[in-house]
Amino acid sequence: MTHYKWKRIVRESMPPLLIALVFSLASGIFLNSTLKLKELIAILLVLPAFINIGGDIAGVVSARITTSMYMGEDKTMWTSIIGGLIVSLVLFAFLGIIAEILLEVMGGGIGIEKFISITLLAGMMATTTLLGISLSLELLGRKFGMDPSDLSIPLLSAIGDAIGVWFLIFTAKIIMGV
Amino acid sequence: MVVEIDLPELKEMLRESISVGLVYTLVELLTGSFLVSMEKELLVVPGLAIMLPGILDLRGNISSTLASRLGSALHMGWMRPKAKFSGEAKENIIASITLSLTMNIITASVAFAVAVLLGMKADLGKLVLVAITAGIIAGAILMTLALIITVKSFKRGWDPNNVTIPVLATLGDIVMIGSLVLVVKIFHMVGVI
Numbered sequence: 001m002t003h004y005k006w007k008r009i010v011r012e013s014m015p016p017l018l019i020a021l022v023f024s025l026a027s028g029i030f031l032n033s034t035l036k037l038k039e040l041i042a043i044l045l046v047l048p049a050f051i052n053i054g055g056d057i058a059g060v061v062s063a064r065i066t067t068s069m070y071m072g073e074d075k076t077m078w079t080s081i082i083g084g085l086i087v088s089l090v091l092f093a094f095l096g097i098i099a100e101i102l103l104e105v106m107g108g109g110i111g112i113e114k115f116i117s118i119t120l121l122a123g124m125m126a127t128t129t130l131l132g133i134s135l136s137l138e139l140l141g142r143k144f145g146m147d148p149s150d151l152s153i154p155l156l157s158a159i160g161d162a163i164g165v166w167f168l169i170f171t172a173k174i175i176m177g178v
Numbered sequence: 179m180v181v182e183i184d185l186p187e188l189k190e191m192l193r194e195s196i197s198v199g200l201v202y203t204l205v206e207l208l209t210g211s212f213l214v215s216m217e218k219e220l221l222v223v224p225g226l227a228i229m230l231p232g233i234l235d236l237r238g239n240i241s242s243t244l245a246s247r248l249g250s251a252l253h254m255g256w257m258r259p260k261a262k263f264s265g266e267a268k269e270n271i272i273a274s275i276t277l278s279l280t281m282n283i284i285t286a287s288v289a290f291a292v293a294v295l296l297g298m299k300a301d302l303g304k305l306v307l308v309a310i311t312a313g314i315i316a317g318a319i320l321m322t323l324a325l326i327i328t329v330k331s332f333k334r335g336w337d338p339n340n341v342t343i344p345v346l347a348t349l350g351d352i353v354m355i356g357s358l359v360l361v362v363k364i365f366h367m368v369g370v371i
Contacts, residue, residue: 002269003256004247009273010280017239017281024232025288029296032227035220044213048234048351049206053199060195075184082183083191091199098207106214161235 020157027165034169039176042110043169046099046119051164053091054123057084058130058156065138084131085124092123114175122171126164133159202348209351212359219362223371225300226308226362229289233309236281237354241320241346244274248328249338261329271321282306282313304371308361315357320350 034040061084068076096112096119103109134156220227247270251257257266286302286309293300324346331341365371 002266003254004251004266004269004273006269006273006276009247009270010276013240013243013273013277014280017236017277018284020235020239021232021281021285021288024235024285025228025292027231028228028289029292031231032293032296035227040220041214041217044217045207045210047213048209048355049203052202052206052347052351056199056202057195064191075182076187078181079184079188080191083188083195086192087195087199090196091203094200095203095207098204099210102207102211106211157235157239161231165231 020161023159023162027162030165030169034173039110039172041108042099042103042115042118042176043172045102046095047165047168049095049099050092050119050123050126050168051161053088053095054126054130054164055157055160057088057091057127058134058160060084061131062134062138062156065135069138069142081131081135084127088123088127089120092119095119095123110176118168118172118175121175122164122167125171126160126167129163129167130156130160198344202344205348206351209355212352212355216359216362219366222366223304223308223362224298225289225293225305228292229285229305229309230358232285232289233282233312233358234351234354236278236285237313237316237320238347238350240274240278240281240317241324241350242343244270244321245324245328245342245346246339248325249332249342252328252332252338259329259333261326267325271325274321275317278313278317279310282309285309301371304365308358308365308371311365312354312358312361315361316350316354319353319357320346323349 031043034043061080064080065077068080093116096116099119100109100112100115103115109115137156220230248257248267251266251270252259261267263271283306286305290300290302290305324342327342327345328338331338362371
């Protein structure tokens with residue numbers, strides 16, 4: 001006899017995966033709308049890294065805050081939030097610089113200041129939004145007596161990717177003026 | 179509200195998160211350049227771009243939850259630390275294969291419906307074929323990796339959750355996008371899509 005039953009895992013995993021699918025399809029429609037535009041290559045190049053940075057920072061901050069709530073340490077909350085914002089600034093700027101270098105090697109740079117503006121602006125908007133959502137989920141979870149990890153981590157990963165793609169494409173369109 | 183900051187803790191968080199972040203940003207940029215190499219196919223195959231984020235997201239979710247459950251099974255002593263396809267590992271892997279096939283078909287079908295609604299000439303058969311083939315290739319690689327990494331890190335006395343989830347999240351993207359690009363390019367070359 002095994003503790004895990006494949007049928008049960010499938011049944012329990014479907015609802016969150018289906019919710020995640022709705023958000024990813026929204027990102028897909030958004031991605032599809034940029035297809036004929038010249039900024040597509042720049043967006044495709046940074047997309048995986050961009051989504052990963054935002055999701056990772058929100059995940060780390062949210063996990064740290066959850067732990068600190070159990071431990072009753074309020075200092076950790078602000079330390080984590082400010083730390084998360086500084087890490088975002090550094091990583092999104094780094095992403096813009098390296099991506100522009102790669103594009104120039106491939107023969108189609110868009111300008112270093114433009115690329116850094118896109119990744120930084122879109123990145124900070126995405127991180128701040130995700131942090132806001134995760135903090136609200138923490139507070140809601142605490143109010144209703146749920147373990148915040150069960151609530152915020154799956155929801156954050158579903159919403160996070162979509163928000164990342166939206167902010168990235170939106171900012172790229174504005175800054176590249178298309 | 180008083181905002182208090184623990185400076186040593188902040189410094190530690192910055193040092194750890196930034197050094198790890200710089201590494202995965204570079205790895206993910208490599209993944210991004212695979213995506214760029216698929217630009218032509220994204221333009222030629224209607225609906226492919228719509229299903230792309232869904233397919234990528236799915237892969238990460240399924241392999242990291244698999245790793246996390248295997249980690250729990252090891253911690254609880256339900257499973258012996260051996261990379262064998264039996265018992266708990268078997269149930270978990272069957273579940274992941276079922277989930278990944280079902281969800282890939284659903285994703286491709288919904289992407290097809292959306293594409294048609296947007297007035298594009300999408301082909302359901304082609305999208306499902308791409309989603310399933312890429313899903314099987316990437317799934318086989320990632321599930322094997324999930325099992326091996328979980329068992330190995332547990333044997334070394336590390337908490338598998340700290341190792342497998344970040345590793346699979348990063349590798350998952352590369353492997354999934356790599357197999358997607360490969361499948362799309364080969365199918366496009368032989369004229370299937």
